Amino acid sequence: MTGAALPTGTSPVDTDLLLKLDGVSMQYGRGETAVTALAGVDLQVRRGELVAVMGASGSGKSTLLTVAGGLTPPTAGEVIVEGHWLSQLSARELAVLRRRSLGFVFQDFNLIPSLTALENVSLPLELDGWSAKKAHRPALDALRIVELGDRAQHFPADLSGGQQQRVAIARAVVGGRSLILADEPTGALDSTTGELVLRMLRSRVDAGAGGILVTHDARHAAWADRIVFLRDGRIVDESRASAVSSLLGGLPL
Amino acid sequence: MSVRQSLLAILNQGPCYGYQLRAEFDRRTGSTWPLNVGQIYNTLDRLERDGLVQKASADKDSADAESHNTFEITAAGRLEVAHWLDSPVVRTTATRDELAIKLAIAVTLPGVDIAHVIQVQRTATFRTLQELTRTKNATDNPESAEQLAWLLVVDSLIFAAEAEARWLDHCENRLARALAAGTATPLPLSTDVPKRGRPTKARA
Ligand SMILES: Nc1ncnc2c1ncn2[C@@H]1O[C@H](COP(=O)(O)OP(=O)(O)OP(=O)(O)O)[C@@H](O)[C@H]1O
Ligand SMILES: [Mg+2]
Numbered sequence: 410m411t412g413a414a415l416p417t418g419t420s421p422v423d424t425d426l427l428l429k430l431d432g433v434s435m436q437y438g439r440g441e442t443a444v445t446a447l448a449g450v451d452l453q454v455r456r457g458e459l460v461a462v463m464g465a466s467g468s469g470k471s472t473l474l475t476v477a478g479g480l481t482p483p484t485a486g487e488v489i490v491e492g493h494w495l496s497q498l499s500a501r502e503l504a505v506l507r508r509r510s511l512g513f514v515f516q517d518f519n520l521i522p523s524l525t526a527l528e529n530v531s532l533p534l535e536l537d538g539w540s541a542k543k544a545h546r547p548a549l550d551a552l553r554i555v556e557l558g559d560r561a562q563h564f565p566a567d568l569s570g571g572q573q574q575r576v577a578i579a580r581a582v583v584g585g586r587s588l589i590l591a592d593e594p595t596g597a598l599d600s601t602t603g604e605l606v607l608r609m610l611r612s613r614v615d616a617g618a619g620g621i622l623v624t625h626d627a628r629h630a631a632w633a634d635r636i637v638f639l640r641d642g643r644i645v646d647e648s649r650a651s652a653v654s655s656l657l658g659g660l661p662l
Numbered sequence: 663m664s665v666r667q668s669l670l671a672i673l674n675q676g677p678c679y680g681y682q683l684r685a686e687f688d689r690r691t692g693s694t695w696p697l698n699v700g701q702i703y704n705t706l707d708r709l710e711r712d713g714l715v716q717k718a719s720a721d722k723d724s725a726d727a728e729s730h731n732t733f734e735i736t737a738a739g740r741l742e743v744a745h746w747l748d749s750p751v752v753r754t755t756a757t758r759d760e761l762a763i764k765l766a767i768a769v770t771l772p773g774v775d776i777a778h779v780i781q782v783q784r785t786a787t788f789r790t791l792q793e794l795t796r797t798k799n800a801t802d803n804p805e806s807a808e809q810l811a812w813l814l815v816v817d818s819l820i821f822a823a824e825a826e827a828r829w830l831d832h833c834e835n836r837l838a839r840a841l842a843a844g845t846a847t848p849l850p851l852s853t854d855v856p857k858r859g860r861p862t863k864a865r866a
Contacts, residue, residue: 611799627788627827628820631795636788648785650792 426492427588427619428454428477433486435472435642446472447483448642454588454619459611461630462623464639470623471516473639474590477621478513479503490588508537512581514591516623518573520565520580526552527561530580537584551579554609556602570597578606582613589613589620595629607632665697666705667746670714670735674743677718677734680706692812706733714739761826765833772848776837784830791823 435447446469454460462470476483479495488495491510495503507513512533520529527548534544552558555575565573574597581589589610595603603626611632614620622633630636638646665687672678672686680702687697709715710733718732735743761783768774794816804810840846 608799627791627824628795631788631791631820631823632799633792636792638784646781646785648788648792650789650796 423492425456426453427456427490428452428621429487429489430473430477431487431489433473433476433483433488435469435476435481436484446642447476449486450639450642450644452477452637452644454621456587456617456619457614458635459614459620459622459633461633461636462621462639463625463627463630463636468639469642470639471592472642474513474592474621474623478511478590479507480513505537508533509584510587512583512586512589512591514574514577514581514589514594516592516596518565518577520573520576522565525562525564526557526568526576526579529565529576530583533580534584547583548579551583552576554582555579556605571599571602574598575602575606578609582609585618587618589618591620592623593625594622595624595626603629664751665695665701666709667743669702669705670709670739671743671746673715673733673735674740677732679732689808690811692808692815694812694815703731709733709739712738714742769837769846770849772850774848777834780830780834780837784827787823787827787830791820791827794820794823 430450430452433447433450433452434445437444437446450469450473452460452473462473464470472481475481477488477490479488479490479498482496490506493502493506495506498506520526521532524532527545530548530551531539531541531544534547535541549558549561552561555578557572557575557579560568560572560576563572565576568576574594578591578594581591591610594610595606598606607622607629610620610622622630624630634650636648637644638648668687668690669683672683672690678686680699683702683706684697684699687702706715710717713736715733715735718734765776765779768779769776798813798816798820801809801813804813837846
């Protein structure tokens with residue numbers, strides 16, 4: 410609990426700190442069948458930072474993302490997004506923050522079956538008050554980046570698994586959201602398409618967003634600035650890229 | 663060894679002298695495995711001994727030292743290059759894998775926190791992977807054959823590091839299972855001490 414914590418936005422604002430998890434724990438269920446999915450996680454994501462999360466199945470990676478994205482409140486600890494303490498926000502404020510600031514790529518894509526690819530991608534903008542017409546342009550741009558410009562009018566059921574995944578990614582980045590939370594965004598993709606998605610995530614982050622990338626693939630995690638390892642709901646290790654590579658002579662010109 | 667064959671393959675394009683060969687090798691491999699000129703001339707000597715290269719017929723006009731050290735490939739050398747490019751590189755027995763040896767020994771020693779050994783290694787492996795990825799990503803699209811060759815080298819290091827990371831995960835799981843099953847007890851020194859001196863022939 411936060412008790413008499415600072416209300417939203419009155420702490421000295423560190424504008425580069427996009428996300429802060431402070432002693433976050435998450436327990437599903439009660440009593441005998443209770444499962445502790447997160448146990449006291451501290452994590453920060455700053456502007457320009459991509460953090461990868463790795464860990465065995467069931468270690469709490471998806472839970473970490475849903476809690477960080479304000480989709481479920483933690484059972485203990487505090488989540489702070491762009492200086493807002495999520496526990497202090499009303500449901501409506503939380504919805505607005507999620508729509509404007511957070512892009513979420515779900516492990517199971519979560520596309521709306523009755524909407525076309527383009528409509529799925531436009532949806533967060535339209536919910537935010539954009540006209541459909543105005544929203545379609547950035548939505549189409551986002552689809553083009555993931556090389557699905559020619560599938561804009563398809564419904565999810567008519568797309569392959571990897572294509573659906575890319576629509577979900579386009580939806581997460583459309584409109585320049587500042588914090589991208591991606592759960593296995595490359596899981597259904599071949600290695601070239603996977604690289605395309607990582608390159609896009611990386612460029613969004615380099616342009617000033619922040620991101621968390623959950624992945625089982627070490628090569629994909631290596632695109633991040635930091636890699637944290639979860640085990641049984643705890644961060645047990647972390648790898649930070651050093652600024653300068655000492656491994657190679659460098660690029661032949 | 664691939665340095666020998668690489669130099670031969672370069673000579674297959676035309677006669678070279680030692681420094682020139684070094685420069686050609688470096689620019690084709692992104693200077694990842696620097697060679698010194700001594701190594702190059704040693705290799706050339708052995709290639710010459712094996713009849714795969716020969717001293718180039720000296721240029722009549724220039725009597726400088728360099729032209730004496732210019733080598734050209736022989737017909738046998740060309741065959742050797744073709745054979746090299748046509749056959750797989752077999753990695754297994756030749757190189758000792760230091761990490762595999764380290765973990766194999768560590769798992770048999772009393773009082774070693776092998777899970778910690780694995781974790782320390784994995785952190786280092788991931789850092790390597792991150793650095794390599796970052797280095798690679800600085801070159802979005804190769805613009806020359808040198809860059810392309812260099813990217814292939816970096817990719818190979820990335821995939822090797824990835825394989826190491828996965829192997830470490832696997833070791834960790836195997837270890838956890840062995841601990842649970844009680845089969846991970848360390849090995850004390852064997853009381854069955856081998857005799858000193860040369861091993862004697864086993865009796866039939
Ligand atoms: N809604 C839920 N109700 C009950 N338990 C849950 C719920 N969601 C997750 N869990 C449990 O919480 C733990 C962490 O689950 P989580 O989905 O975060 O794992 P994960 O690291 O994302 O795994 P995976 O790699 O398989 O996606 C698991 O033991 C899981 O069974
Ligand atoms: Mg998951």
